[in-house]
Amino acid sequence: xxxxxxxxxxxxxxxxxxxxxxxxxxxxxxxxxxxxxxxxxxxxxxxxxxxxxxxxxxxxxxxxxxxxxxxxxxxxxxxxxxxxxxxxxxxxxxxxxxxxxxxxxxxxxxxxxxxxxxxxxxxxxxxxxxxxxxxxxxxxxxxxxxxxxxxxxxxxxxxxxxxxxxxxxxxxxxxxxxxxxxxxxxxxxxxxxxxxxxxxxxxxxx
Numbered sequence: 001x002x003x004x005x006x007x008x009x010x011x012x013x014x015x016x017x018x019x020x021x022x023x024x025x026x027x028x029x030x031x032x033x034x035x036x037x038x039x040x041x042x043x044x045x046x047x048x049x050x051x052x053x054x055x056x057x058x059x060x061x062x063x064x065x066x067x068x069x070x071x072x073x074x075x076x077x078x079x080x081x082x083x084x085x086x087x088x089x090x091x092x093x094x095x096x097x098x099x100x101x102x103x104x105x106x107x108x109x110x111x112x113x114x115x116x117x118x119x120x121x122x123x124x125x126x127x128x129x130x131x132x133x134x135x136x137x138x139x140x141x142x143x144x145x146x147x148x149x150x151x152x153x154x155x156x157x158x159x160x161x162x163x164x165x166x167x168x169x170x171x172x173x174x175x176x177x178x179x180x181x182x183x184x185x186x187x188x189x190x191x192x193x194x195x196x197x198x199x200x201x202x203x204x205x206x
Contacts, residue, residue, distance in 0.1 A: 024052055028065055035069045037078035044068055076113030083108055086172045088147045088164075104143035111141075122173055144168075145206050158204065165203040166196070 001007050010018065022030070028048050032040035040048070044065060051061045069075060084105060093099050111121055123131070126145070128138030145165050163182070170178040178199065181191040 024058055024061070025049070027062065031062075031065065032069055035066075035078065036072055036074035037081070038074055040065075040069075041072075073109075073113060076109040076111075079112040080105065080108040083112075083172070086168075087144055088168055101143050101147065103140055104147070107137060107140050107143075126169065126173065145203070162200050162204040162206070165206065166200045169203070170199065 001010055025045075025048075028040050028045065032038060032044075048061060048065055051064070052058065087108075089099075089101070089105060091099055091102065091105070111124075116124075124138045124141035126142075128134050128141045131138055147168070167178050170176045176189060176191070178186075178191060178196055180186045181189075181193055181196040183193065185192050
């Protein structure tokens with residue numbers, strides 16, 4: 001064990017032998033994929049390995065690699081992909097019908113690349129238009145509340161759209177799945193149909 005948390009992990013391995021420590025090259029490969037969704041850039045890999053050979057300062061070398069990966073446009077694109085999936089964004093409303101909400105997608109990418117604080121990231125999307133003197137970006141961020149399927153195969157009723165907004169808000173910002181409470185008391189969380197209706201009322205007038 002190198003850290004206190006490792007003691008708990010080791011205790012639960014039930015006699016299994018831990019894997020050996022990863023090499024510096026493995027660390028770079030995994031970190032690049034975690035942060036950007038891509039293998040490390042050849043130039044970054046070459047600089048990383050050269051620094052390892054000449055200096056041997058692995059901690060400083062890792063810090064430099066992290067800074068470069070976090071500064072990459074691919075970082076925001078990768079993180080935005082995860083968020084947009086939960087927010088129900090799609091580039092297309094139908095196979096041959098592009099979605100005109102792509103500026104919201106670009107705003108999300110930019111927010112991650114600019115390291116926008118989480119509270120501001122969520123506030124701007126939930127109620128950016130209600131802030132004092134909202135900026136164009138804050139108004140654009142509220143497209144989060146308009147990301148529901150449209151078209152002849154989907155219901156476009158006010159009630160249905162409000163329900164989709166409430167469920168999307170709960171899933172992305174509260175970490176809760178409200179759908180069970182739409183019809184009955186939730187089997188796992190302390191949520192009731194009354195809670196569902198109360199939350200839905202906030203989104204009913206959008």
